[in-house]
Every structure is written in structure tokens, then in C-alpha cells.
Amino acid sequence: TGTGTVRAALGGPVVYAHRGASAYAPENTLDAIDLAMQMGFPWVENDVQRTKDGVLVVIHDDTLARTTDVEQRFPGRAPWKVKDFTWAEISRLDAGSWFGDEYAGASVPSLRQYLDRVQRNQQRLLLEIKKPELYPGIEEQTLKVLDEAGWLDERHVTKRLVVQSFSADSVRIVHGLRPDLVTAFLGTPTVADLPRYAEFTDRINPWHTTISADWVAAVHALLGAHGKAMEVDTWIVDDAATARKVQAMGVDGIITNAPDVVQEAVGGF
Numbered sequence: 001t002g003t004g005t006v007r008a009a010l011g012g013p014v015v016y017a018h019r020g021a022s023a024y025a026p027e028n029t030l031d032a033i034d035l036a037m038q039m040g041f042p043w044v045e046n047d048v049q050r051t052k053d054g055v056l057v058v059i060h061d062d063t064l065a066r067t068t069d070v071e072q073r074f075p076g077r078a079p080w081k082v083k084d085f086t087w088a089e090i091s092r093l094d095a096g097s098w099f100g101d102e103y104a105g106a107s108v109p110s111l112r113q114y115l116d117r118v119q120r121n122q123q124r125l126l127l128e129i130k131k132p133e134l135y136p137g138i139e140e141q142t143l144k145v146l147d148e149a150g151w152l153d154e155r156h157v158t159k160r161l162v163v164q165s166f167s168a169d170s171v172r173i174v175h176g177l178r179p180d181l182v183t184a185f186l187g188t189p190t191v192a193d194l195p196r197y198a199e200f201t202d203r204i205n206p207w208h209t210t211i212s213a214d215w216v217a218a219v220h221a222l223l224g225a226h227g228k229a230m231e232v233d234t235w236i237v238d239d240a241a242t243a244r245k246v247q248a249m250g251v252d253g254i255i256t257n258a259p260d261v262v263q264e265a266v267g268g269f
């Protein structure tokens with residue numbers, strides 16, 4: 001995969017900028033992916049959800065409260081669920097000030113806006129379908145937006161894009177709709193259960209506290225949905241000691257808010 005190529009070039013695990021370079025810029029904004037690129041990190045991770053009127057947007061929480069000024073702008077609309085606000089409303093929120101005054105005016109991007117910026121930056125995307133149980137049909141809709149933005153062309157699909165979810169059902173649906181697409185399951189299946197996952201996905205992406213070298217080896221021993229050894233990208237590792245620990249376990253990638261810290265720890269550029 002493209003991930004493998006990058007890893008070989010760098011001589012260590014691939015470093016993914018989680019929600020963009022989110023230790024240094026407001027998560028899931030265009031500023032956060034631009035900063036990741038400026039720092040030298042082509043791979044960015046994001047979270048996709050859906051507005052009331054059916055627009056896919058990039059935001060982590062299922063409410064707008066933590067990362068926007070929605071409480072001030074719409075005080076009567078608690079609990080400020082993403083799915084209860086229209087795109088016209090969400091697109092005008094300030095998604096940067098909570099992080100720092102210098103980011104005032106940053107907005108919640110639509111998935112299409114986000115894809116176009118990743119494309120312009122020549123970056124690569126680890127796209128998470130977040131809370132799909134809240135958004136029936138979001139898998140098919142996400143693929144449609146990816147297709148419209150040119151992301152399902154052959155030259156991209158296996159090189160620049162991985163789709164992941166905590167929902168095994170969602171990953172299975174994506175694989176069924178676009179079998180050529182590389183996918184990942186977020187979680188830590190038991191070694192006994194891993195073969196069931198290998199039928200529909202290529203990568204297993206676990207929380208770092210849940211893994212061991214033996215577990216990573218058990219994943220690597222399996223052939224995934226595309227007939228290649230399965231890979232492991234672990235999250236969220238923001239300190240050097242933990243980065244070295246998971247590197248020693250043999251992970252293929254590390255998903256981090258502080259990509260510079262992790263890259264330095266696992267071998268620099």
C-alpha cells in the first residue's frame with residue numbers, strides 16, 4: 001500500500017496527524033491539515049458526520065459544543081447535536097477561537113471542502129466514519145462524496161485513502177460497496193476473532209494501551225481483504241516513550257496529535 005511505501009522511505013512507522021496537527025491547531029479544521037503538511041506530515045486523520053440537511057462535515061464530537069461557539073450563537077438549542085443543525089448554521093460557526101485567538105474564524109469544513117484541501121496539499125487521508133449509528137446510509141454517502149471529489153479514481157484509491165470506523169458493520173459496508181478501497185477497523189479484536197475481520201478489512205487500528213508485541217504479530221500473520229499481510233496503526237500516542245514502545249511492538253503506523261514528537265522519537269525524518 002501507499003502506507004508501506006512511506007514507511008520504507010522513512011525507516012519507521014508511518015506517522016498520522018490525528019485530526020490534523022491537532023496539538024498545535026484546532027482539530028479537524030483546514031488549518032490543522034495545512035499545518036500538518038507544513039510540518040512534513042502527508043497523512044491526516046479526520047472524523048466524518050452529517051448535518052440535519054444531509055451535508056457531510058468533519059468534526060469529532062457528536063455535539064458542536066466543545067469545538068465551536070455554538071452555545072453563544074444558539075443558546076436555546078442544547079445539547080447542540082451536529083445532526084440537529086443545518087449546514088448553513090454549522091458553516092458559520094467559529095471552530096477556531098476555542099483553541100486560540102489566532103485561529104478565530106476557522107470553520108467546520110464540509111467533507112468536500114476538506115477533501116479538496118487535502119488534494120491541493122497532496123496529502124493522504126485516513127477517513128473515519130464517526131458514530132454511523134446516528135447517520136443511516138453515511139457509508140454510501142461518504143463514498144459518493146469521495147467519488148465526486150475524484151478520490152475513488154484508480155490512482156488514488158489504494159494509495160492515498162484509508163477508510164476506518166469503530167463500527168465493524170460500517171467497515172463491512174464500505175468494503176462491500178467499494179472492494180478496491182483500503183479499510184481499517186478501529187478496535188482490538190481478540191486473536192481468536194481476528195480472522196473474521198480479515199475477511200472484510202486490511203488493517204486493525206487499536207488504542208495503544210490494549211496491545212502487545214504478540215497481538216501485533218498475530219495481526220501481521222493474517223492476510224487481509226486484499227490478500228496482503230494485515231497492518232496495525234495505533235492511537236493516540238503523543239509522547240516519545242510510548243511512541244518507542246509501540247514501535248518496538250512492531251506497529252506499522254502511529255496516529256498522533258503531536259506528529260513532530262512521535263516522528264523524532266521513532267527515527268526522525
Ligand code: G3P
Nearest residue numbers: 018045047128186235255
Ligand atoms: O484514528 C483513531 C482515533 O481517531 C480514534 O479515536 O475518538 O479520536 O476518533 P477518536
Ligand code: CA
Nearest residue numbers: 045046047128
Ligand atoms: Ca478519529
